[in-house]
Amino acid sequence: MSAEANVRTLTIDGVDVSARSDQTILEAAREHKIAIPTLCQIEGLSSVGSCRLCLVEVKGARRLQPACVTRVEEGMEVATHSAKIDRYRTMILEMFFAERNHVCSVCVANGRCELQSLALTLGMTHVEIPYQYPQLPVDASHPRFTVDHNRCVLCTRCVRVCSEVEGANTWGVMGRGAQSLVITDLKEPWGASETCTSCGKCVQVCPTGALFEKNRAMSKARKHPEFLPYLRIMREGEQP
Amino acid sequence: MSDVKTLATVWLDGCSGCHMSLLDMDERLIELSSRFRLVYSPLVDRKTFPEMVDVTLVEGAVASEDDLKKIRKIREHSRILVSLGDCALTGNVSAMRNMVGPLPVLERVYLENVDLQAQVPTVGVPALLDRVRPVHEVVPVDVFVPGCPPSADTIYQVLTELLAGRVPTLGGVAHFG
Numbered sequence: 001m002s003a004e005a006n007v008r009t010l011t012i013d014g015v016d017v018s019a020r021s022d023q024t025i026l027e028a029a030r031e032h033k034i035a036i037p038t039l040c041q042i043e044g045l046s047s048v049g050s051c052r053l054c055l056v057e058v059k060g061a062r063r064l065q066p067a068c069v070t071r072v073e074e075g076m077e078v079a080t081h082s083a084k085i086d087r088y089r090t091m092i093l094e095m096f097f098a099e100r101n102h103v104c105s106v107c108v109a110n111g112r113c114e115l116q117s118l119a120l121t122l123g124m125t126h127v128e129i130p131y132q133y134p135q136l137p138v139d140a141s142h143p144r145f146t147v148d149h150n151r152c153v154l155c156t157r158c159v160r161v162c163s164e165v166e167g168a169n170t171w172g173v174m175g176r177g178a179q180s181l182v183i184t185d186l187k188e189p190w191g192a193s194e195t196c197t198s199c200g201k202c203v204q205v206c207p208t209g210a211l212f213e214k215n216r217a218m219s220k221a222r223k224h225p226e227f228l229p230y231l232r233i234m235r236e237g238e239q240p
Numbered sequence: 241m242s243d244v245k246t247l248a249t250v251w252l253d254g255c256s257g258c259h260m261s262l263l264d265m266d267e268r269l270i271e272l273s274s275r276f277r278l279v280y281s282p283l284v285d286r287k288t289f290p291e292m293v294d295v296t297l298v299e300g301a302v303a304s305e306d307d308l309k310k311i312r313k314i315r316e317h318s319r320i321l322v323s324l325g326d327c328a329l330t331g332n333v334s335a336m337r338n339m340v341g342p343l344p345v346l347e348r349v350y351l352e353n354v355d356l357q358a359q360v361p362t363v364g365v366p367a368l369l370d371r372v373r374p375v376h377e378v379v380p381v382d383v384f385v386p387g388c389p390p391s392a393d394t395i396y397q398v399l400t401e402l403l404a405g406r407v408p409t410l411g412g413v414a415h416f417g
Contacts (some may be wrong), residue, residue: 104417105388123411124383126329133338
């Protein structure tokens with residue numbers, strides 16, 4: 001198949017764009033500087049489409065589609081913003097805030113949190129959904145890192161980076177729905193985990209204050225997820 | 241002067257930081273004072289809420305029977321009710337007791353580790369609600385101002401917009417925390 005045959009042309013928000021057939025709507029949109037909000041998606045890891053913030057309208061499709069896991073198709077007409085999409089996104093964001101205990105003012109990630117910035121960019125000023133106030137544990141057994149389930153949005157970035165990049169498979173998910181928890185090994189205390197290499201990649205990709213490094217002042221708590229695509233490129237280069 | 245609006249501020253379950261931020265408007269307070277008349281506030285003497293106030297800023301969450309009584313009355317007597325800051329909007333730190341309820345908190349503070357006359361105060365203090373709630377869960381709110389505290393600039397923007405007869409929306413302008 002020639003390179004041209006792999007090109008798909010579609011419109012996003014009325015703009016004609018072209019993309020490779022293996023690209024997602026999100027990738028095509030970003031290449032054309034069209035912003036779609038995301039939370040669970042991160043450059044350098046596989047996409048799972050779990051947070052649903054990247055929902056877009058595809059003409060002809062009955063339901064909204066997650067842009068991060070929907071492949072482009074020839075002649076597709078995509079809308080990234082509409083009254084309906086905005087309503088859904090705000091509702092999803094409100095559910096994130098209501099589901100656990102996100103207290104921005106006293107959070108280690110205050111000012112550097114992706115959930116907090118999404119509330120700002122999507123214009124969410126308050127939560128209509130009743131807060132759940134679940135009682136959730138904090139595991140500080142690891143010598144360097146802490147997991148605070150109160151701030152976890154279950155994006156599974158930690159699970160994916162641990163599996164796909166570090167290859168340790170320490171992180172996993174247990175339970176169902178809002179009761180799900182990210183766990184280390186078979187729910188051992190993180191400090192007792194035999195598989196954890198203490199590499200800290202999970203901390204770097206965590207979008208909120210759920211995973212953080214101990215003994216770090218808030219001003220120094222900036223995370224560096226940008227190592228991921230770089231690592232990927234370098235590793236691909238090594239392959240024979 | 242007909243273009244002078246009346247302003248009230250109330251302090252429910254919060255740390256007073258939002259009121260500090262209000263004072264942090266510095267010299268702009270002088271400008272605002274010619275256009276707003278502060279008729280009720282922790283900053284002035286008046287003890288009873290006026291019959292009708294144009295704009296009321298509410299700091300803090302609804303945490304006690306007293307807060308609940310106050311906010312209902314204030315809503316009834318305010319044309320525009322502004323939720324000022326994260327406690328009023330989300331419950332914030334005030335609501336962190338909701339994970340365990342009020343009793344374990346009272347016991348921790350007033351009974352455990354107390355040497356002399358350990359007792360939970362009940363006289364002269366309002367009973368705590370089972371759950372701390374954001375203001376808009378209790379009464380309708382017209383303007384939501386996020387921030388812990390909202391910056392002086394944000395509060396100034398809100399007040400000047402209200403003076404101009406517009407209802408400001410802070411989405412995309414002010415963030416939580």
